Amino acid sequence: MKKILQELINGNITMEEAEKKLKTMQIEELGDFAKIDTGRDLRTGFPEAILAEGKDDQDLIKIIQGCAKRGRVMVTRLEEDRYHNIKDEINFIQNKSLKVEYNRKARILLLKDGEIEKRGKIGIITAGTSDIPVAEEARIVAEEAGCEVLTSYDVGVAGIHRLFSKIRWMLEEDVKAIIVVAGMEGALPSVVAGLVDVPVVGVPTSVGYGVGKGGFTALNAMLQSCAPGIAVVNIDNGFGAAIFAATVIKQRIK
Numbered sequence: 403m404k405k406i407l408q409e410l411i412n413g414n415i416t417m418e419e420a421e422k423k424l425k426t427m428q429i430e431e432l433g434d435f436a437k438i439d440t441g442r443d444l445r446t447g448f449p450e451a452i453l454a455e456g457k458d459d460q461d462l463i464k465i466i467q468g469c470a471k472r473g474r475v476m477v478t479r480l481e482e483d484r485y486h487n488i489k490d491e492i493n494f495i496q497n498k499s500l501k502v503e504y505n506r507k508a509r510i511l512l513l514k515d516g517e518i519e520k521r522g523k524i525g526i527i528t529a530g531t532s533d534i535p536v537a538e539e540a541r542i543v544a545e546e547a548g549c550e551v552l553t554s555y556d557v558g559v560a561g562i563h564r565l566f567s568k569i570r571w572m573l574e575e576d577v578k579a580i581i582v583v584a585g586m587e588g589a590l591p592s593v594v595a596g597l598v599d600v601p602v603v604g605v606p607t608s609v610g611y612g613v614g615k616g617g618f619t620a621l622n623a624m625l626q627s628c629a630p631g632i633a634v635v636n637i638d639n640g641f642g643a644a645i646f647a648a649t650v651i652k653q654r655i656k
Contacts, residue, residue, distance in 0.1 A: 403424065406420055406423045406424055407420070450469075451476040451477070451478050451543075451641065452465055452466065452469065452475065452476065452477045452478065453477075453478055453479055454477050454478065454479050454480040454481075454484065454509075454511075455479045459484065459487055459488050462477070462484075462488065463488055463491050463492070466492060466513070470500060470513055473500075473515055474500070474512070474513060474514055474515055474546075475500070475511075475512070475513040476510065476511070476512055476543070476546060477510065477511040477512075478509065478510055478539065478543075478641055479509050480504075480509050480510065480511050481509060482504075482506050482509070485504050485511060489502070489504070492511070492513075499515045500513040500514060500515050501513070501514045501515070502514075505538060505542055507534060507535045507538045508535060508538035508539040508541070508542050508640075509535070509539070510538075510539060510542050510543075512542070512546070518545070518546065518548050519548060520545075520548060520549060520550040521548055521549070521651075521652075522548075522549050522550070522578050522648075522651035522652070523549065523550045523551070523552060523575060523576060523577045523578060523651075524544050524549045524550070524551050524552070524577060524578065524579050524580070524581060524644075524647050524648070524651065525551075525552045525553075525554070525572035525575075525577040525579070525580040525581070526540055526541055526544070526551060526552070526553045526554075526580070526581045526582075526583065527553075527554050527555070527557060527565075527568065527580060527581070527582050527583065527590070527594065528554075528555045528556060528557070528558070528582075528583045528584065529556075529557070529558030529559065529560075529582075529583065529584035529585065529586065529589075529590040530556055530558050530560075530584075530585065530586070530609065531555065531556045532585065532607070532609040533555075533583045533584060533585055533607045533609055534555050534556075536583050536605055536607050536638050536639075536640040537553065537555060537581070537583045537605075537640060538640070539640030539641055539644075540581050540583065540605065540640035540641070540643050540644040540647075541553060541640075541644070542644075543640065543641050543644035543645065543648075544581075544644040544647060544648055547644060547645065547648035548648065549647070549648050549651055552571075552572055552575055552577060554568035554571075554572070558584060558586075558589075558590050559589045559590055559593060562593070565590075565593070565594075566597075569594065569597055569598065573598060573600075577600060578600055578601075578650065578651045579600055579601045579602070579603065579647040579650050579651055580594060580598060580600060580601075580602050580603070581602075581603045581605060581640075581643045581644065581647055582594050582602055582603065582604050582605065583605040583607060583640065583643075584604070584605070584606065584607065584620055584624075585606065585607035585608065585609025585610045585614070585617060585620050586609060586610045586614050586619070586620060587614065587619060587620065587623055588604070588606050588619065588620025588621065588622075588623035588624050589623060591603075591604035591624050591627060591629075591632050591634075592623075592624070592627040592628065592629040592632070593629075595627065595629035595630070595631050595632045596629045601631060601633065601647070601650050602629075602631055602632045602633070603632075603633050603634075603635065603643045603646055603647050604624035604627070604632050604633070604634045604635070605634075605635055605638075605639060605640060605643045606618075606620035606621040606623075606624055606634070606636075606637050606638075607620065607637065607638055608637055608638055616637070617637035617638065618637070620637075621634070621636075621637055633646060
C-alpha cells in the first residue's frame with residue numbers, strides 16, 4: 403500500500419491507476435491455478451501459508467516464487483521426498499535475502515529474511531513421542547507468529563509424574579497459553595487445564611489403534627472434557643493451534 407501511494411505522490415501513476423491497484427492488491431493471481439491472498443497478514447495478523455498437499459511440484463514452485471517476491475514464505479505439509487524434489491529450484495528462485503530452512507518432523511519449509519521479534523510465550527506439551535511431529539508444526543508456526551515457545555515432549559498420563567515439573571517451569575516462565583498435543587485417549591489436555599490458569603489448546607493426533615485409530619477418540623475426549631478453559635482444534639492441526647494461541651497472546655499483551 404505504501405509503495406502504491408508513493409508512486410502516486412511521485413506522479414508515476416494516476417489517481418485511477420492507484421485506485422485500481424489498491425482494490426486488487428490483496429489478491430495476486432498466478433495463472434488459472436492459484437490466487438495469493440497478499441492482504442491476509444493485515445487482516446488476520448498472520449500471512450497466508452502454502453499447503454503443499456494436493457499441489458503438484460511445478461504449481462507449488464510457482465506459488466512459492468510468487469510469495470517470495472514479497473518476503474517470508476511458509477509451506478506446510480511438505481514431505482521430505484517432495485522437498486528434495488524441489489529444493490534446487492527453490493534455491494534458484496528465492497529472493498536473495500531469504501534463507502531456506504526445512505524441518506523434516508514438522509514437514510515445513512521456510513524462506514526466512516531474518517529472525518522475528520518475539521513477544522509473549524507459548525508452552526507446547528505432548529503426551530508421547532509419536533505426537534512430536536504435530537507439536538513441531540505448532541512450534542514453528544508459533545515462532546513465525548512472533549511468540550517464544552517452550553516445549554516439553556513425552557509427558558503424558560501414562561507416566562504423569564513427568565508432567566508436573568514441566569507445568570511448573572512453564573508457569574514460572576510466564577507462558578500465556580499452552581498447546582497440548584495428544585493421541586490415544588486424548589486425556590492430557592484435561593489434566594493440564596485442571597492445573598493452570600492460562601488458556602489450553604488441545605490438539606488431538608491420529609496416533610492410536612483400535613477405536614482410537616485416526617484420532618477421533620482423542621478428539622471426542624477433548625471436546626467432552628470436564629476441565630473448563632480448553633479450546634480444541636482439528637485432528638493433527640498443529641498449525642491451527644499455533645495461530646489460535648498466538649492470537650490469544652496478542653490480545654493479552656496489548
